[in-house]
Amino acid sequence: MKKNFARAFWHLFRGYWSSEHKWRARGLLAFVIGLNFASVYLLVRINSWYNEFYNALQAYQAGSFWPLVGEFTALAFLYIIIAVYAIYLRQMLQIKWRTWMTERYLSGWMKHQVYYRLQVLGSDTDNPDQRISEDINQFVTLTLQLLLGFLKQLTTLAAFGVVLWNLSGALTVPIGSHEFTIYGYMFWFSFLYSVAGTFCAHLVGRRLIGLNFDQQRFEADFRFNMMRVRENSESVAFYRGEPAEDVGFKERFARVIQNYWLLMRRTKLLNFYVNGYGQLAIIVPLVLAAPRYFGGAMQLGGLMQTVSAFGRVQDALSYFVDSYDTIAQLAAVIRRLASFTEHMERAQSLTDGVARERGGKDALALSGLDVALPDGRRLMRDCTLTLPAGSRVLVTGVSGSGKSTLLRTLAGIWPYGSGRVTLPEGSRILFLPQRPYLPLGTLRQALAYPQTAAAAGSQQAMEAALHDVGLGQLASRLDQTDDWSRILSLGEQQRLAFARVLLVRPQWVFLDEATSALDEPREQEMYDLLRERLPGLSIVSVGHRSTLFAQHDEELHLAGDGSWDVRAIAAVADA
Numbered sequence: 001m002k003k004n005f006a007r008a009f010w011h012l013f014r015g016y017w018s019s020e021h022k023w024r025a026r027g028l029l030a031f032v033i034g035l036n037f038a039s040v041y042l043l044v045r046i047n048s049w050y051n052e053f054y055n056a057l058q059a060y061q062a063g064s065f066w067p068l069v070g071e072f073t074a075l076a077f078l079y080i081i082i083a084v085y086a087i088y089l090r091q092m093l094q095i096k097w098r099t100w101m102t103e104r105y106l107s108g109w110m111k112h113q114v115y116y117r118l119q120v121l122g123s124d125t126d127n128p129d130q131r132i133s134e135d136i137n138q139f140v141t142l143t144l145q146l147l148l149g150f151l152k153q154l155t156t157l158a159a160f161g162v163v164l165w166n167l168s169g170a171l172t173v174p175i176g177s178h179e180f181t182i183y184g185y186m187f188w189f190s191f192l193y194s195v196a197g198t199f200c201a202h203l204v205g206r207r208l209i210g211l212n213f214d215q216q217r218f219e220a221d222f223r224f225n226m227m228r229v230r231e232n233s234e235s236v237a238f239y240r241g242e243p244a245e246d247v248g249f250k251e252r253f254a255r256v257i258q259n260y261w262l263l264m265r266r267t268k269l270l271n272f273y274v275n276g277y278g279q280l281a282i283i284v285p286l287v288l289a290a291p292r293y294f295g296g297a298m299q300l301g302g303l304m305q306t307v308s309a310f311g312r313v314q315d316a317l318s319y320f321v322d323s324y325d326t327i328a329q330l331a332a333v334i335r336r337l338a339s340f341t342e343h344m345e346r347a348q349s350l351t352d353g354v355a356r357e358r359g360g361k362d363a364l365a366l367s368g369l370d371v372a373l374p375d376g377r378r379l380m381r382d383c384t385l386t387l388p389a390g391s392r393v394l395v396t397g398v399s400g401s402g403k404s405t406l407l408r409t410l411a412g413i414w415p416y417g418s419g420r421v422t423l424p425e426g427s428r429i430l431f432l433p434q435r436p437y438l439p440l441g442t443l444r445q446a447l448a449y450p451q452t453a454a455a456a457g458s459q460q461a462m463e464a465a466l467h468d469v470g471l472g473q474l475a476s477r478l479d480q481t482d483d484w485s486r487i488l489s490l491g492e493q494q495r496l497a498f499a500r501v502l503l504v505r506p507q508w509v510f511l512d513e514a515t516s517a518l519d520e521p522r523e524q525e526m527y528d529l530l531r532e533r534l535p536g537l538s539i540v541s542v543g544h545r546s547t548l549f550a551q552h553d554e555e556l557h558l559a560g561d562g563s564w565d566v567r568a569i570a571a572v573a574d575a
């Protein structure tokens with residue numbers, strides 16, 4: 001498990017650091033590490049300044065006062081510059097790394113229609129949006145934070161450990177008739193103090209981890225509940241579901257508040273402890289060093305330097321123990337990202353069972369085509385068929401017989417099956433799903449999709465296309481940005497999709513229940529429009545309505561058990 005985890009981390013980590021940006025990235029990282037070392041060095045210098053300064057005060061050396069204040073100012077100034085840039089440059093590295101990873105994941109998610117295949121594979125529970133936006137950010141931030149933090153605190157511990165050791169001298173403790181000498185006793189005490197202190201903080205604070213986790217969960221539930229209502233506002237309004245929703249809201253919000261009270265109480269306890277511990281940390285080194293001070297082995301300067309060094313060693317040690325929370329967080333992020341990466345790689349490497357090529361002169365040819373489900377069940381078996389240019393074929397069959405899946409196979413987005421699909425060479429092909437997708441943005445962008453607004457056609461062509469499909473009233477709103485999939489009725493959206501066909505001017509069009517929300521006269525108008533404006537257009541439609549027969553010449557019927565047959569529509573009508 002640990003080995004897998006380390007491998008997963010390495011897999012996610014190494015990409016950027018061995019990419020084309022590796023030298024700049026490594027250089028920047030080395031520079032940031034160097035700045036961190038420099039800041040520790042300056043802290044050591046400031047720490048020994050305490051010694052000189054307080055000794056000068058104790059000896060009433062007025063002449064040393066201003067030079068020492070000047071030295072402190074210079075050291076502090078340098079420290080500020082270094083501390084600020086260490087953070088600024090770390091963030092720069094963070095943003096570069098995140099950009100690189102995000103771009104990689106976005107292109108991986110888009111490549112080979114992985115965003116769709118993940119759904120087909122049933123791996124969509126992974127919330128790709130969250131993985132790509134939040135988890136990558138967290139992975140990068142936490143990794144750098146831990147890596148640089150560890151290095152810095154390790155250096156601090158080593159540097160101030162030595163300072164403290166040198167300052168402590170030896171403490172002789174008489175026990176019975178024996179005398180024990182503890183060398184570097186201040187160092188050992190600071191060590192024990194931090195370990196014991198952090199352990200107690202853990203005892204008091206560990207419940208907070210679970211409580212915080214629950215808090216996030218309850219907040220998310222509450223938010224999700226409101227989002228559901230927003231998304232389904234019309235249904236809720238029709239049902240007059242406000243009282244039921246109100247109960248749901250209150251229940252979920254009560255959980256948020258209840259847990260927050262627990263969180264507050266536990267935080268109060270922890271704050272008592274943390275503040276007490278912090279105050280004690282001021283007095284403990286003084287008490288420990290006092291015997292040497294009063295014994296004359298140490299001057300005021302040494303005492304003050306000891307207090308400061310004690311604080312640094314203690315901070316550094318606490319950092320290691322406190323980091324377990326961050327490590328746990330990073331571990332969770334790595335687990336989520338690793339499983340997402342694995343699913344994505346699996347989806348990418350899923351080879352299409354059906355060979356797809358361009359070549360048939362103007363004709364669409366299927367040879368030995370099997371369309372299957374992920375579990376191996378065949379929806380269509382051994383289909384060999386040639387549809388010449390200008391064909392108008394209606395695919396029929398009972399619900400669930402595989403009509404849409406056949407279209408997916410022809411579109412090359414369905415990986416399960418075998419055989420060969422040969423698409424007409426050099427023809428433009430367009431697939432229209434039942435629910436047209438309208439991207440965010442202006443109506444012009446929605447109309448142009450999947451082309452860009454600039455490539456789709458002139459203002460005139462767009463307006464004409466809207467008029468042709470009976471949406472002339474929208475022509476003046478082409479540049480209006482809105483949530484068009486909410487504003488337009490499903491029937492209007494379907495007509496917009498027909499306007500897209502007029503703009504793309506394909507030679508082949510595949511319609512998957514693309515007129516299901518239109519009334520029959522409108523449906524006929526749309527088919528007539530295609531015939532009139534795009535003569536020679538080949539049409540393959542999926543649909544249930546009997547009126548569709550009149551728009552097609554042939555019927556491809558799927559029986560649902562894998563068998564299929566093609567018949568001329570006239571024959572169907574005569575029968």
Ligand SMILES: Nc1ncnc2c1ncn2[C@@H]1O[C@H](COP(=O)(O)OP(=O)(O)OP(=O)(O)O)[C@@H](O)[C@H]1O
Pocket residue numbers: 119120121373374379397398399400401402403404405406
């Ligand atoms: N991603 C998937 N994973 C597993 N099975 C699926 C998946 N998508 C579709 N199916 C199954 O494939 C079968 C055919 O579905 P398809 O949508 O092609 O049918 P259809 O003939 O178009 O139905 P309808 O007329 O109801 O639209 C159904 O039994 C469906 O449950």
